[in-house]
Amino acid sequence: MPAPKNVLLIVVDQWRGLMLPKLGADYLKLPNLDRLCAEGVTFRNHFTQAVPCGPARASLLTGQYLMNHRAVQNTIPLSSRFTNLAHELRRGGYDPALVGYTTTTPDPRHTAPNDPRFFVLGDIMEGFHSVGAFENRDAYFGWVASQGFEMPKTREDIWLPKGAPGAGATGRPAVIPKELSDTAWFTERGLDYLRGRGGKPWFLHLGYYRPHPPFIAPEPYNSMYRPEDMPKPVRAASPAEEGRQNALLDYYVRNVKQASFFQDGKDLGSDMSEAEVAQMRATYCGLMSEIDDHLGRVFDYLKETGQWDDTLIVFTCDHGEQGGDHYLLGKIGYFDESYRIPMIIRDPRAQADSTRGSIVDRFTETVDTMPTILEWMGLPVPRQCDGRSLLPFCEGEVPADWRTEVHYEFDFRDLHYSKPESALGVPMDRCSLAVVQDEKFKYVHFAALPPLLFDLAKDPGQFINCAADPAYAATVGEYARKMLDWRLGFAERTLTGYRATPQGLEVRAA
Template sequence: MTHKQPNILFLMADQMAASALPCYGHPLVKTPHLSRLAEEGVVFDSAYCNSPLCAPSRFTLMAGQLPSRIGGYDNAADFAADIPTYAHYLRDAGYTTALSGKMHFCGPDQLHGFEQRLTTDIYPADYGWFVDWENFDARPSYYHNMSSVTQAGPCVRSNQLDFDDEVTFRAKRFLYDYVRNGEQRPFCLTVSLTHPHDPYTIPQEYWDRYDHDAIDLPRVPYSRELMDPHSKRLRHVYQLDEETLNDAQIRKARHAYYGAISYVDDQIGAVLKTLEETGLADDTIIVFSGDHGDMLGERGLWYKMSWFEDSARVPMIVHAPGRFAPGRVRESVSTMDLLPTFAEFANDGIAPEYAAPLDGRSLLPHLTGSGGHDEVIGEYLGEGAIAPLLMIRRGRYKFVHSAPDPDQLFDLEADPLELDNLAQQPAYLDLCKQFRDEIASRWDYARLHDEVIASQRRRKLVSRALMQGRVTPWDHQPVFDASTQYMRNTIDLDDLERRARFPAASVE
């Protein structure tokens, strides 16, 4: 690494399954821009989120700490303002920090270290999406249902297109303003798109990039024999029974999802083009990842909320050819590792003094070929669960434990589709005991369960109370000073045009 602090461009896509990208082997999906980043960068073949649900995954990613340490239990959990994030650490290290797009912050603090937030969020910032384990069968209206699949297909416009078009525009504008204003600080710009998250709909242009008849159906279709207790609960939560879907509907949903991935790729391509045009590319480390995956009908499951591979595994690419040799990393890592990685990018490869204990570990040893860890720790505490669902991924094995359910142990080298649960096989009883003992040492399970329930009760009351009478929203309100934009009488016209033009006009 060089002594000059690099810029960091962090690109995120919501609900992006690693297995759906060509750089991870998918034969149909088209992503020329992401594929170029993968060819020139370091690809992590076994990267995971630490909680397969939007908000807790993002809180963990930003804080480098597990959900149980920061109270990030579900999609309406409060993300406390005093939890240091990568934006805080980078800003403290001299960076200008900006967010364009989704981060699903819940609570009054909607910045969490970002100096600028260029858009609002697509999701609400209050506690209204609380989870209630004590009343599991009382299904809230905001939970996923199967309309995303049954109504899948082309569209002209959607809520998510409105959002992501703005995300891309604001990200490009940030880069243009950065060079036009002569900013001397390095930047960390996070660009977080909400596609390819359901609903599964996309404009005809992207639908037409794929032959409908060529769209693959799930490799592992639904069967009763595959239904572990948590999977049954998930199907109940999103109202999926054995008669709900047919193959034609599943194919349409997957077709639209692939089209949405191509849309994401085009938006990323537009941001990367701006990075090149502004002359910033050579000094910028580009990181691409996601918050969790999407089951897309595999095993009869949809969306996320489980520890199966398509739900929990995410893409991760680090592109900086001048710093890190292109290659692939086989060891298991997680998005929780990004905070210490970003902090070391900013500090010439040296870890700063952290203000809070980190659960994440730097990826720099992997990037420089000097070793690195091979372990992911995960917690799922959200909708569809009735108790903590804990995961350890190490070496070739993945172990999943929830007190009400039978344990799950998969050998992902021999069984990548997770069809053979080894937990009850005599040859693996000792290994399962080792994992259970480790879980007992890592977590006070009963205490964690009680803490989740207590948080749910508090937020349920607060959410109900704050909707009575005058409602004061917490949603981020971007402010743009129109008096300083475009042509105004407070600045000389020639001076204004000179400042706005990039690159500067040559003087003959």
């Protein structure tokens, strides 16, 4: 009998793409991800299609650009007319299990308005079988209480630093011990699921909340890194100077608050000193090392049970984190820090032996994830998918006509926790930007604001907008055309391959 085909899709949250030792971040202690990189392929220029969580995960799990799935922000519904990775796996006979979350709001045309999923930031995407849901956090907090831990009146206070209340970035550990952290809980739920499979083939979306804020780590991860060893922030001389680049950037510089990132945080993110940014980054790295330790437990289990060489392992993320660069916190705007994400693929097949430990520099995108998994499992890739399989890279080949640029988008309409639309006076349906970026230039097109152009060779930090410089007029026109070509070539096409003929229904794949 053929060996079972298993897939472990690891999706972390808010992990910057270049923060892997394999890609030069040698200050990080990630031995288990190093192990995965050594046995797989690491993609240096891998980008998400959108931020924040909901839009990014919609692109990851439907294989579509934001302009097609249109779940443009957290809390915005995802249309039920689209298939997704889970539905396609079910067609292939798999019961796709999910630990974590997808931040998906259901289609209101097919869901009652009083459905509890409309009262939260997002819920589980249709088709997945949840074996460790984190959407409302009830299961996690219930588990913590069941372990004998005395829960505070406000349950989120377990993420406060020990001792007196904090006020922003801190090296003090969280109240919760490492054995009861959310990272530990996700790992336990994933291992429980794997232990129960009894040799049957499986697909597991193993999600982790970290290194998502609040930026507070349990012992010993809170002190694993020294602030003085952290890279310096990439930012202008002052928040005011940074904000002069663009009205949207200025809004975020003046409005993103630390309280969204630190328990008891005060003031604006842009008010953080270099020392505070360094401490925040040290804690952020500690949360990464905590995940790495727990991934080691999962990897060891697969090896001990003889499943390591039957399992495709994909390690990726929803989006990045500004981390103080450009005076910003979170995942917003148009800078690389928010959009470049990690991607590591360990293909256990013999065909991938020649590429183990290699790095791919070609541009790849999160929409490539779904086609990669489906192709590896021998399942058809739906026409709705805008991405392409990355398996040829694992086999040492560069697919013909591979993309030479990446595209990503951001929608900044008003939500209950952020109001840039109102502040800028931009109509809701014009609160959008789209980026085309290659090795030379980055062009940012706004529906209702002036465009941006960055000469990446001269200005890798993206401080100087060349869009209005006459010397770059031809380049602006060229990249605007690239943007238009992309939109025309990838317009939503789920049904455009079907046609009626005198002989009946005809289907064309491309």
